[in-house]
Amino acid sequence: MAEHKRKRSDLGMQPEEVRARASALREEMEGLLRYFREVMAEDLGLGSCGGATSQKGAIACFMEESDLPLSRLGEVIHARLKEGDWKGKGDLTVAAVKGVVVAVGQRVAYGIPNPDADVLEDESPSCLWCWEV
Known part of the structure; x- marks a missing residue:
């Protein structure tokens, strides 16, 4: 005969x-x-990515530690690259930027995991998303 375990609903507390x-x-x-948001919002002086010698390096620099979903991150980086003096920027598309982002980095959740989340697009604040190169 199988014994049924009783669940403790009160855990001994009122x-x-x-x-x-x-x-x-x-x-x-x-x-x-x-x-976490305050620390992530601090400007470390790396936003210009002036030391990057290629578009791929600049994209990696711009994406590092961003919490944006892929679709918005691609648009933001594309706009920043268009403003800068990068070789071949006329050929640069948002899709190409997103492709480089996915190739050189990954989006990591440092918060409460959500198994149903779309890793590239989820915006749940409790997940603490962060792009890492």
Whole structure:
């Protein structure tokens, strides 16, 4: 005869204590997310990518640590390259930029994983997406 395991619904805590702990954890998580966004927003002086000697190098520089989804990242980098003095920029397309982004980097989630997320396009703030070269 198989024994049925009972689930412990209260974990030895009163409902008020469970709600208080959940609220405290939610506040702590929101604070950590705010801190992460502040740190990511700091300008490290690398935004110009002036040291890059090729379009591929400049794309890698512009994409590094960005949290944007691929579609928007491709458009932003394309616009920045069009503004700069890059060889062959007349032939450059958003699709080509996105192709280089996917070839030289990957988008990593440092936050709460979402198994159903589209890795290249998800914008869930709790995932803490970051492009890495």
